[in-house]
Amino acid sequence: MEAKKIGASDYLALGLYAFAGFGLEVVLSMLLPSILGVESSEYTLIHHCIHWGLTCILWGSMALLLIRLSRKKYAFDLMKLNEAPDSKGWLLAALISVIAIAATTIVWGGFKPVEEYKGIVRFIAQNIYYLFEAALILLTIAFGQKFGETLFKRGGLPYGGFFLALTWGLIHILLQGGPTGAYAFFMSLLYGTIYILLKKNIRYSYVMIAVVFIL
Template sequence: MTALKRDGCQDMAGTSAATRPQEYLYLGLYAFALLGLELVLAAIEPALGLLSGSLRASVVHWVLSAVIWLGGATGLVAWARHRTGFKLRGEAGTRIGVLRWLVVAGLVVLTVAAQWTLRGGVFPPVAERNAFLELFGDAGAVAWLVQVAYYVAEAVVVSLIIGFGQRAGERCSGAGRVPWGGIMLALTWGLVHFLTQDFATGIYGIALSLIMGTVHVLTGKNLFTTYPIVLVMFIL
């Protein structure tokens, strides 16, 4: 407990050193590092003879990224359960009332509307599928499906960053209604969008992070509920 106070955090429930806020923070950063492995893949793929932008290179990249993310996420969850007793269901006994669901639905609609605006008013899944069909012909449909699987895996890791970040913030501050997970996601995954894409997408990445973190809090911090909502925001 003394060690936690020196770190500016409080031991909220007499927890052991294994469940200090730092443990959850590290887990969140490890999850973020998993996403960063995609850049390593992109760097070594040319050495494997994969021509950037080709159908083969795109499919291999998405498949390898998804495998790494899902494998790494599985390992992190197992480690978190063993070391901290982390529960994917969060506050399982929390009742999610109608008002909360209405707020969540409103945030999803807001996010989808923003996506459509950034895409020039075109439904994103349709726009992506049509673009692949134009690039790769009939094989474009396969490329689109593989990319959806890629999003499915990425959403898993993003959800874990939110979950671990939420636990870290709560352990440190005791404020359970603050979307700490969304803040952590914004400071990691969200900020990266400024480096990898344009300014508008960077702002969107920050805002989306905070919205997804808010959804996590509103749904009782249950990752089984948070994940499908996050996935909808990714794909739509």
Template structure:
């Protein structure tokens, strides 16, 4: 009993901040891969064929999936924070609001892409399947960043109900898009991050429902 109390005292906001930063750093694994893989394949990234691109997506999914499993286990073992146990059933009002936010997010994506995103991206079946599996793994890291960022904010400020996770995602994953893909894309990613975080809150931080809805919105 005493040891448990001591363990709990050692866990603070900085620990959850570290987890959130680790989750965000997971996105960077693809950047590292993008620097290494062309040399291994013997072809520049700009000259990738379909098979090269599928290899890139497949390895990225493996890296992101491994990172996600590692962080879920680490947070449970070291900090007694098991996000898979965050399974409070969303109420009707929260679910409705989450759907409304999702519709807004999909509408924003449709405007930015100048058409329905899956249709705009479609080139062939193989590419479509690999790319959307890739999106599913990216959505997992998005959710983890939100979940750990949310826990960090709640622990630091002692106030529930605010989308700290979405704010954290916006200030990390969202803003990094400005550096990598330009201002317009960065603003879009920042805005979407806030919406993803809001969905997480509306669904009462239930990771299963949240992942499903965030993944659907991210793909569409």
């Protein structure tokens, strides 16, 4: 029996699965108030920590599932360490990161970690949550990049950034309005560019994207 040929649609599906992972938090947000017996608008610190902790479990499970599925079924090993970025790549990625952090600072009206700080426990729990969100962001980029390269037979362009912008970025427009959505769309393109500049090296890309996302 002839093996099924792996094509662009397979990587598109993986990218959409990664994007769908964000929706797990939406489902949790709908169910958790009934389970906890308190409206989300009245959450205390412990309620927020429960929400973030459960979301991390859901997102982490989805990320591990997709990494394993990608490797076993589609021979796309995300964890394989690609070549190290050259000095030019690092420099440009650092420049893009500075631009991204500057944009976040403007949107937040101050340095984001400072503006968000409401106690050390909340700060730590929320940033752990951000680390898991950054993992799904990177997976969406990586699968979107593979989809674009397979479809158009041309590398070097941030297909993953465009894919993230049209999924994660677009949903922000629909759920949180134009300004927030435009910011998410713009940041998606920057994240995708960082991934390309760092030679699609998943480890380096994750660290830089996570740092930028948190800051």
